[in-house]
Every structure is written in structure tokens, then in C-alpha cells.
Amino acid sequence: MTEFDLIARYFIRPAKRAALGVGDDCALINPAPGMQLAISSDMLVEGRHFFHDVSPYSLGHKALAVNLSDLAACGATPVAFTLALALPSIDEVWLQEFSRGLWALAGVHGCELIGGDTTQGPLNICITVFGEVPRGRALLRSGARVGDDIYVSGKLGDARLALEALQGKIELPADLLAAARQRLEQPTPRVALGMALRGIATSAIDISDGLAGDLGHILKASGVGARVDTEVTINLIAARAYINWATATFDTQKQLEMVFSGGDDYELAFTAPPTARGAVQDASSISQTHVTRIGVIESQPGLRMVDGHGQPVDMQFASFDHFAA
Amino acid sequence: MTEFDLIARYFIRPAKRAALGVGDDCALINPAPGMQLAISSDMLVEGRHFFHDVSPYSLGHKALAVNLSDLAACGATPVAFTLALALPSIDEVWLQEFSRGLWALAGVHGCELIGGDTTQGPLNICITVFGEVPRGRALLRSGARVGDDIYVSGKLGDARLALEALQGKIELPADLLAAARQRLEQPTPRVALGMALRGIATSAIDISDGLAGDLGHILKASGVGARVDTEVTINLIAARAYINWATATFDTQKQLEMVFSGGDDYELAFTAPPTARGAVQDASSISQTHVTRIGVIESQPGLRMVDGHGQPVDMQFASFDHFAA
Numbered sequence: 001m002t003e004f005d006l007i008a009r010y011f012i013r014p015a016k017r018a019a020l021g022v023g024d025d026c027a028l029i030n031p032a033p034g035m036q037l038a039i040s041s042d043m044l045v046e047g048r049h050f051f052h053d054v055s056p057y058s059l060g061h062k063a064l065a066v067n068l069s070d071l072a073a074c075g076a077t078p079v080a081f082t083l084a085l086a087l088p089s090i091d092e093v094w095l096q097e098f099s100r101g102l103w104a105l106a107g108v109h110g111c112e113l114i115g116g117d118t119t120q121g122p123l124n125i126c127i128t129v130f131g132e133v134p135r136g137r138a139l140l141r142s143g144a145r146v147g148d149d150i151y152v153s154g155k156l157g158d159a160r161l162a163l164e165a166l167q168g169k170i171e172l173p174a175d176l177l178a179a180a181r182q183r184l185e186q187p188t189p190r191v192a193l194g195m196a197l198r199g200i201a202t203s204a205i206d207i208s209d210g211l212a213g214d215l216g217h218i219l220k221a222s223g224v225g226a227r228v229d230t231e232v233t234i235n236l237i238a239a240r241a242y243i244n245w246a247t248a249t250f251d252t253q254k255q256l257e258m259v260f261s262g263g264d265d266y267e268l269a270f271t272a273p274p275t276a277r278g279a280v281q282d283a284s285s286i287s288q289t290h291v292t293r294i295g296v297i298e299s300q301p302g303l304r305m306v307d308g309h310g311q312p313v314d315m316q317f318a319s320f321d322h323f324a325a
Numbered sequence: 326m327t328e329f330d331l332i333a334r335y336f337i338r339p340a341k342r343a344a345l346g347v348g349d350d351c352a353l354i355n356p357a358p359g360m361q362l363a364i365s366s367d368m369l370v371e372g373r374h375f376f377h378d379v380s381p382y383s384l385g386h387k388a389l390a391v392n393l394s395d396l397a398a399c400g401a402t403p404v405a406f407t408l409a410l411a412l413p414s415i416d417e418v419w420l421q422e423f424s425r426g427l428w429a430l431a432g433v434h435g436c437e438l439i440g441g442d443t444t445q446g447p448l449n450i451c452i453t454v455f456g457e458v459p460r461g462r463a464l465l466r467s468g469a470r471v472g473d474d475i476y477v478s479g480k481l482g483d484a485r486l487a488l489e490a491l492q493g494k495i496e497l498p499a500d501l502l503a504a505a506r507q508r509l510e511q512p513t514p515r516v517a518l519g520m521a522l523r524g525i526a527t528s529a530i531d532i533s534d535g536l537a538g539d540l541g542h543i544l545k546a547s548g549v550g551a552r553v554d555t556e557v558t559i560n561l562i563a564a565r566a567y568i569n570w571a572t573a574t575f576d577t578q579k580q581l582e583m584v585f586s587g588g589d590d591y592e593l594a595f596t597a598p599p600t601a602r603g604a605v606q607d608a609s610s611i612s613q614t615h616v617t618r619i620g621v622i623e624s625q626p627g628l629r630m631v632d633g634h635g636q637p638v639d640m641q642f643a644s645f646d647h648f649a650a
Contacts, residue, residue, distance in 0.1 A: 019361055023546075024466050025398035025531055026363035026456070031356035036344055038351035039439065041453060043409035045446030073350035084368035084451045114364065117451075121370030126409045126442075126451035128366060131351070141349050206350055221348075 001090050003118055010099040011083065011113060018080055018114045027114035029080060029130065036135050037079075040070035041128040050185075051166065056094045058185035059125070060101025065189045066208065067129035068109060069266040072194035073206040075139040076131030078111035086121035109191055139197060139204035139270065144222035148202055148271040148297040151280065153193055153289050156211060157237040157255070159184040160262025170250075176239050183238070187266035192287035197270060200279045204270035210261035215269050216303060228295035231308040233259050236292060256305075256315060271297055326415050328443055335424040336408065336438060343405055343439045352439035354405060354455065361460050362404075365395035366453040375510075376491065381419045383510035384450070385426025390514045391533065392454035393434060394591040397519035398531040400464040401456030403436035411446035434516055464522060464529035464595070469547035473527055473596040473622040476605060478518055478614050481536060482562040482580070484509040485587025495575075501564050508563070512591035517612035522595060525604045529595035535586035540594050541628060547596075553620035556633040558584050561617060581630075581640060596622055 001009075007022065015021030020028040031037055044063050046052060064081065071078050083102070087095075106113060111129070162180035165172045172180065190206075197204065203222055207214045211233070219226055234240070234255045243250060272280050277293075284291045298304075305313040326334075332347065340346030345353035356362055369388050371377060389406065396403050408427070412420075431438060436454070487505035490497045497505065515531075522529065528547055532539045536558070544551055559565070559580045568575060597605050602618075609616045623629075630638040 020463070020465070025395040025529075026365045026401060026463070028361045028363055028399075028458075028463055030361055030460065033358070036353045036355055037362065038353055039405075039407060039453075039455070040351045041407040041409050041441050041451075043411055043442045043444055043446075043449070043451060045411050045444050045449075048444055048446055070350040074353075076351060080364075082364060082366040082453055084366050084453075086368055086370050086449060116366050117368045119368055119370050119373055121368075121373055121449065122447040124368070124370075124411060124446065124449045124451075126366075126368060126449075128364075128407055128409075128453040130364070133353070135355065138345070138351070138353055140345070204350075 001092070006090060006095065006118060010095045011116070013113065015112055015114060018112055021112065021114045027082070029114065032132060034135055035132040036138060038071055038074045038076035038131040038133050038138060039128065040067055041126065042066050042070070043124065043126040046123045054185060056097035057101035060098040061105050061186045063125045063127050064102055064105045065187050066266060067127045068111065068189035068191055069187070069206040069208065071129055071131035072189050072191045073139065073204050073268055074131070074133060075137065075194045075198040075204070076133040077195055078109040078191060079130045079132055080112045080114045081127050081129040083113060083116035084126040085116065085118050086124040087118065088120070088123060137198050139194065139201050141203055141205050141218045141221035144203040144218050144224050144271040144297050145273065146224055146297055146299045148273050149277065149293050150215070150226055150228065150269065150271055150295040150297060151291045151293050152207065152211065152236065152269050153190050153267045153291050155183070155236050155238040156207070156233070156265050156267060157258035157262045158239055159187070159264035160258045161237070161239055163264065176242055180239055184264055187264070189266060190268045190289055193268060193283060193289040196283035196287045200276050200283055201270040201272050204268055207265040207267045207269055208263060210263045211269060212260040212303060218269065218271065219301070219303060225298045225300045225302045225304070226295055227298055227304045227306055229308070230256060230305045230313050232292065233294050326417070331415060331420065331443060335420045336441070338438065340437055340439060343437050346437065346439045352407070354439065357457060359460055360457040361463060363396055363399045363401035363456040363458050363463060364453065365392055366451065367391045367395070369450040371448045379510060381422035382426035385423040386430050386511045388450045388452050389427055389430045390512050390591060392452045393436070393514035393516055394512070394531040394533065396454055396456035397514050397516045398464065398529050398593055399456070399458060400462065400519045400523040400529070401458040402520055403434040403516060404455045404457055405437045405439045406452050406454040408438060408441040409451040410441065410443050411449040412443065413448060462523050464519065464526050466528055466530050466543045466546035469528040469543050469549050469596040469622050470598065471549055471622055471624045473598050474602065474618050475540070475551055475553065475594065475596050475620040475622060476616045476618050477532065477536065477561065477594050478515050478592045478616050480561050480563040481532070481558070481590050481592060482583035482587045483564055484512070484589035485583045486562070486564055488589065501567055505564055509589055512589070514591060515593045515614055518593060518608060518614040521608035521612045525601050525608055526595040526597050529593055532590040532592045532594055533588060535588045536594060537585040537628060543594065543596065544626070544628060550623045550626045550628065551620055552623055552629045552631055554633070555581060555630045555638050557617065558619050
């Protein structure tokens with residue numbers, strides 16, 4: 001099978017919205033009048049972003065999901081994506097499953113594959129995604145204001161739980177591992193929520209490197225600080241309801257680590273003024289995405305954690321750094 | 326140095342044209358009214374697209390150049406690009422030089438770095454580039470018509486000559502190797518020519534995998550065939566003037582191989598009707614890019630090579646395939 005056969009068999013579908021899809025030197029898209037184009041690019045590397053034995057279906061899903069998650073954080077509507085793929089060799093079973101996972105998620109969001117590249121090399125998946133957002137209405141990191149509520153979507157920490165179980169650091173019952181692993185390997189990008197929050201949220205980010213670090217980006221970009229309730233936040237671990245947490249393995253510190261510096265959650269963290277609480281709930285309902293209010297924006301810089309009694313919880317959380325040891 | 330420091334130090338410059346550059350979940354660009362957005366993505370892998378010991382300055386140049394070359398082939402004006410970079414480790418000298426090469430070429434074309442990704446992994450460079458072209462005026466592969474002239478820009482085959490010398494397959498005098506190596510490692514994307522050919526060329530492609538294969542894409546997409554003069558084409562090897570070709574190493578077959586299946590030329594191949602010869606010359610002058618007429622489009626499918634006397638030259642040329650042994 002040649003490079004061109006590979007592309008034709010697994011990665012070409014007729015362009016529906018794009019003016020020109022895969023097969024020429026460039027793809028062409030016609031931006032709609034009054035729209036800005038939102039663009040994001042993520043690269044996934046074996047051993048860093050996924051294990052060698054991850055199912056290729058999941059990998060196809062996740063490679064697109066992490067990019068769609070960036071569009072969601074901007075409130076953009078997915079339009080199209082490019083895929084650049086380095087493969088050690090042509091494995092048709094792998095390609096069949098990888099492309100199936102990719103197309104399935106692309107189909108859900110009406111996001112077209114319009115171009116890309118394939119080459120031989122250590123497994124590497126680089127997707128660049130394009131979305132549309134009405135001019136001036138993109139959700140940015142820089143808009144949080146003192147007094148704003150802080151929200152997160154969905155659940156947090158379960159992807160990290162799965163990661164540690166797969167690394168052999170902790171043990172989980174089989175059904176719990178399966179659920180947590182689904183969160184790690186097939187995250188759900190919160191595209192509908194992001195779009196519903198246009199004009200409501202004052203800032204937003206997707207949580208890929210851990211809540212503490214990613215919320216920190218909002219604080220820094222907005223020139224503000226925050227107070228976050230750790231007890232509310234700990235309860236966002238979906239597995240929490242099923243595990244006996246009163247053990248050394250799953251003590252409070254460990255749980256805080258999972259929700260605040262776990263990473264790979266692909267939920268949205270966002271801010272909105274208290275006057276918009278009803279609108280936030282409406283956006284949550286419309287998008288069928290649960291949201292939880294976890295704290296408040298303050299003028300004092302930095303991120304302060306408090307317990308259920310409002311007492312300071314003194315902890316430092318690292319954000320994930322790809323180049324850290 | 327953290328991932329964020331790395332991005333801040335080497336890859337952030339203030340956005341001038343983009344609505345939002347590096348530093349949020351997405352970049353934002355405002356497409357100009359009446360313009361289509363042309364998009365292309367290329368991934369460069371060590372050992373496949375460059376040698377381990379290539380200068381990082383050249384690599385920064387080439388990674389962007391091969392993408393700009395795709396825009397050139399569509400007649401698009403460069404606007405912006407994203408960079409996703411997997412690095413084995415943080416080497417500041419390497420990063421300094423790589424980014425210097427990248428910014429130098431980006432500056433020439435007013436093409437802004439608006440986003441991307443960095444991660445730890447085997448060296449891999451994935452750039453996605455964005456250009457603008459007036460709606461409906463992009464140069465495509467599918468527009469060649471019977472009777473059209475076939476042209477190529479610049480020189481051909483010297484990159485392959487350098488590659489073989491660096492691989493130790495042939496020997497070249499030092500000055501000749503330096504010149505050929507420049508062609509291999511720092512190709513000039515023919516952006517100005519591509520833009521000047523809008524409304525004149527009936528089809529275009531950039532020559533990355535070898536003239537025979539890439540011209541073949543035009544023929545297939547346009548449903549036509551071609552006759553090409555091998556003697557004119559062989560003379561496009563810049564080094565030809567300086568080498569004694571009457572040796573076993575550089576016989577005619579070898580020279581044909583270099584120009585027809587050498588690859589890495591990043592010149593444009595394009596077609597235009599004979600009535601447009603003056604306009605093609607004007608486009609060549611305006612863009613200060615030499616072009617050579619090498620053949621003609623015919624109705625009979627396939628690519629036919631003829632010598633200076635119009636006699637058939639019976640040869641098969643492979644196009645570069647990244648997955649071939």
C-alpha cells in the first residue's frame with residue numbers, strides 16, 4: 001500500500017462544507033461573513049499522551065477530542081481539521097480502527113477532515129482544528145472579573161485515577177477502572193457548552209494540564225486571583241462515590257492532587273458574574289452538560305484553596321509540564 | 326526551563342494581523358471579505374525529511390518553506406501558521422537557531438506564528454499554514470487543458486544531487502555541494518510566482534516528490550496526459566554547467582532521475598494556454614522567478630518523455646513514497 005492509497009482508503013471523504021478538501025496542495029474554506037476563524041493545534045506522542053497499547057479507536061477519538069476541546073474553550077463551532085500522521089509502518093488494522101474513532105467523533109460535530117500529511121516515523125499525531133465564532137464573541141482567558149463565579153463542567157480527576165491504575169501505582173476494581181479509563185482515553189469535548197456560554201461566560205479554558213494550572217492561566221491573563229472550595233471540588237471525582245477514600249492510598253491529599261493537577265480532564269473551567277447564574281444553568285441545560293460552581297474570582301493574585309469551613313488549605317499544585325522529569 | 330518559558334522565549338511575537346495570537350486556547354483570524362482561506366499541513370521527521378546533523382537554522386527555514394510552497398502552488402498569499410513541535414529535550418542553542426531560521430522566512434512573507442503545541446518526544450515538526458486567495462481564483466491541480474504549455478520554475482534536481490552526496494553515493498566539489506545543499510536545506514517557496522499566476526495558470530502543483538510524480542497528479546486530476554522534453558528538463562539541473570556529465574556516475578539516466586524523481590525541489594509546475602505565454606513571462610518578471618517551458622498537455626493519458634529530436638525516451642520514474650523501503 002502506498003502513501004496515496006493509504007490516504008484514499010482511510011482519510012478521504014467528500015467535502016460537504018469546505019470549498020475543497022483532501023487532494024490538492026491546499027484545502028480551501030469559505031469563512032462565513034461576520035465570523036472569526038478559531039484555530040488550534042495539538043500534537044500527541046506515544047509515551048507522553050498515550051500508552052503503546054491504547055486502542056487505536058480511542059486514539060483516533062482522543063486526538064480529535066483534545067483539539068475540539070480547545071474550540072469549546074473559545075465557544076467556537078467546529079468546521080474542519082487537518083491531520084498529520086507519522087507512522088512507524090502501515091498497519092491496516094490499526095489505520096482502520098484509528099480512522100473509525102476519528103470519523104465517529106468528527107461526525108458528531110460535523111467537523112470535516114480537509115487535508116494533512118502522512119509520513120514514516122515514530123508514531124505522532126498532529127491535528128489542527130478550525131472553528132467559527134461570531135466576531136468579537138470568542139471566550140478568552142483574559143476576561144475574568146473580581147466577583148465572578150468560577151465553574152467547571154462535568155467531572156474531574158478520573159482520567160488521572162485511570163492513569164495511575166494503568167501505571168500500576170494504585171489498584172482499582174475492574175468496573176471502576178473501565179469507567180475511569182473511558183474518561184482518560186475517550187474524553188468528551190464540551191463543544192455544546194462552550195457555544196452555549198458565548199455572551200455569558202467572561203472567560204474560559206479547557207482543563208488539559210490540571211485545574212490548578214489551567215485556572216492559573218485565566219487568573220494570570222485576567223490579572224486577578226481566586227478562592228476555590230476544595231470539598232466541592234474533590235466531590236467532582238466521579239469514582240469518589242464508589243471508593244473507600246479513608247485509606248492511605250486515597251487520602252485527601254491524593255484526591256486534591258487528582259482534581260487539581262491530574263490533567264487530561266478536557267472539561268471547561270469558566271467564569272461568569274453572579275447575575276448570570278440563571279443563564280449559566282440554562283447553558284448547562286441546553287448543552288446537557290453538568291456544571292459546578294467551585295469558587296470566586298478575587299482581586300488578590302494567586303489561587304487560594306479553602307475547605308468546607310472556609311479555612312485555608314495550604315497546598316502547592318504543579319501543572320503538567322511535558323518537559324519535566 | 327518549562328514548556329511555557331520555552332514558548333514565551335522562542336515562539337511568541339506580538340500578533341500584527343491576527344485578531345489573537347499565541348497564548349489562548351485558540352488563535353483567531355479575521356478572514357477578509359471575498360477571500361477563501363487556503364490551508365496546508367506538513368510534518369517533518371528526522372531521518373525522513375532531514376539528517377540528524379542538519380543545522381537547526383536550516384530546519385526552521387525548511388519546515389516553514391515546504392508549507393509556504395503549498396500556498397504558492399495555490400496562488401495564495403501567506404497569512405499565518407501554527408507550529409507543533411516534539412523535542413527530545415530542551416536544547417536552547419538548537420531552539421535559538423531553529424526559531425531564527427523560522428522567523429527569518431516568516432518575516433519575508435509576513436506570515437505570523439499564531440499558535441501551536443510543544444511536547445517531549447522524538448523530533449517532529451508539524452506546521453499548518455494559512456493563506457488567502459480571492460474566492461474562486463485558487464490554482465488547482467485539476468484545470469490543465471489539452472494544448473496547454475507545461476512550465477516549471479527555477480531549477481530542478483540539485484536537492485537530490487546534494488542528498489546523494491550527503492549520503493556518500495556520489496562525490497561533489499565542495500563549492501558545488503554547498504550550493505546544492507542550500508537547495509536541499511533552504512528551498513525558496515515560490516510564493517510571489519504563485520500569486521502572479523492567478524488568472525493565468527490553468528493548473529499548478531509544487532514539486533516536492535519529484536516532477537514526474539507531481540506532474541502526474543495534475544494529469545490525473547485534469548484527466549489529461551503530457552509530453553515533456555527531457556533535454557530541456559535535464560538542463561534545469563543548476564550544477565550541470567559545472568560538472569563533467571560524461572561519466573558513469575552522471576550519465577543521462579542519472580540526470581533524468583534527478584530531475585524527474587529527485588524530489589525536494591519546491592519549485593512550481595504549472596500549465597497555461599499558448600495564448601498566455603506573454604502573461605506567463607510577465608508573471609515570471611514580476612515575481613523575479615525564472616520559468617521554463619518543458620512540454621505540452623495532450624489528450625492521451627500518461628506522461629511521455631521525448632528527446633531533443635522528438636523521439637520517445639522510454640523510462641519509468643517513481644514518485645517518492647514515504648512508506649516505500
